Amino acid sequence: MIEEYEKAGRIAAEVLAEGKRLAKPGLPLLELAEKLESLIREKGAKPAFPVNLSINDVAAHYTPEYQDKAVICEKDLLKIDVGAQIDGFIGDTAATVDFSGENGKLLEASQLALDAAISSVKAGARTSDIGAEVEAVIKAHGFRPIENLTGHSLAQYNLHAGIDVPNIRTPHSHTLKEGDFLAIEPFATTGAGRVGEGTKVEIYSLLSQRLLRGRESRRLQAHVASNYRTLPFAERWLYPSFKSKLLLNAALRELILSEALHQYPILKEAKGGLVSQAEVTVVVEKDSARVLTK
Ligand code: MN
Ligand code: MN
Numbered sequence: 558m559i560e561e562y563e564k565a566g567r568i569a570a571e572v573l574a575e576g577k578r579l580a581k582p583g584l585p586l587l588e589l590a591e592k593l594e595s596l597i598r599e600k601g602a603k604p605a606f607p608v609n610l611s612i613n614d615v616a617a618h619y620t621p622e623y624q625d626k627a628v629i630c631e632k633d634l635l636k637i638d639v640g641a642q643i644d645g646f647i648g649d650t651a652a653t654v655d656f657s658g659e660n661g662k663l664l665e666a667s668q669l670a671l672d673a674a675i676s677s678v679k680a681g682a683r684t685s686d687i688g689a690e691v692e693a694v695i696k697a698h699g700f701r702p703i704e705n706l707t708g709h710s711l712a713q714y715n716l717h718a719g720i721d722v723p724n725i726r727t728p729h730s731h732t733l734k735e736g737d738f739l740a741i742e743p744f745a746t747t748g749a750g751r752v753g754e755g756t757k758v759e760i761y762s763l764l765s766q767r768l769l770r771g772r773e774s775r776r777l778q779a780h781v782a783s784n785y786r787t788l789p790f791a792e793r794w795l796y797p798s799f800k801s802k803l804l805l806n807a808a809l810r811e812l813i814l815s816e817a818l819h820q821y822p823i824l825k826e827a828k829g830g831l832v833s834q835a836e837v838t839v840v841v842e843k844d845s846a847r848v849l850t851k
Contacts, residue, residue, distance in 0.1 A: 576589065614748065632659075645713040678839060684721065707723050758820045
């Protein structure tokens with residue numbers, strides 16, 4: 558199992574590095590996402606979730622839609638968030654690219670907060686203390702941590718496996734133990750320090766299989782269950798398996814209404830502030846954390 562995590566982590570890191578090299582103003586987001594998702598497969602893993610390409614005040618959960626026309630703009634602040642999985646064991650890693658060259662301090666805030674968090678992870682460490690470290694570093698840079706986004710534990714085919722790694726000091730806490738797998742992901746912002754849900758949803762995951770009426774709905778549910786299990790998938794991934802957008806949309810609607818699917822709406826900073834993110838996956842060891850996405 559550790560070998561699968563190590564390999565998935567290494568692939569996610571290599572693909573993220575390639576994403577940072579490829580990303581340029583003028584490049585279509587759809588082209589970048591598809592290129593990186595193919596690269597994950599070429600390297601012998603599968604996407605653990607759709608590549609997220611969240612820009613400026615969008616903090617997370619933006620992945621291009623089918624035939625998306627959006628391109629990277631001159632001054633965009635782009636978060637590239639990559640997940641790779643092998644047999645459901647996940648590497649999750651993200652970085653921020655600043656095309657304006659004006660947000661170096663904001664990038665540094667999330668990166669140094671991540672470094673501080675990694676240094677304080679070990680068996681017996683408390684998640685609230687890690688959150689406090691993240692909060693202190695980001696505030697010392699003059700920004701706010703995003704309080705309602707957190708890192709998370711990982712388990713097989715489970716991207717959010719129960720433990721939160723907060724970005725602020727929290728009243729509740731969890732004590733880490735050796736062998737816990739964690740994605741740690743500080744977000745820093747020039748805004749209010751909270752995200753709200755947008756209306757757009759491009760990412761879903763299967764909650765549980767339901768009894769469905771429509772034939773296409775049943776086919777969609779079976780397709781998702783066999784290809785992605787309980788991991789997040791993009792709507793655009795489904796198009797090759799469906800004859801028309803209309804049929805697919807009707808089937809998706811039935812799955813949503815039947816509560817078969819969890820939806821991941823895009824998350825935007827509450828006051829429209831710029832958002833930076835840095836993320837790695839680690840395994841908790843006796844006296845330290847070992848970074849797997851490198
Ligand atoms: Mn991530
Ligand atoms: Mn994550």
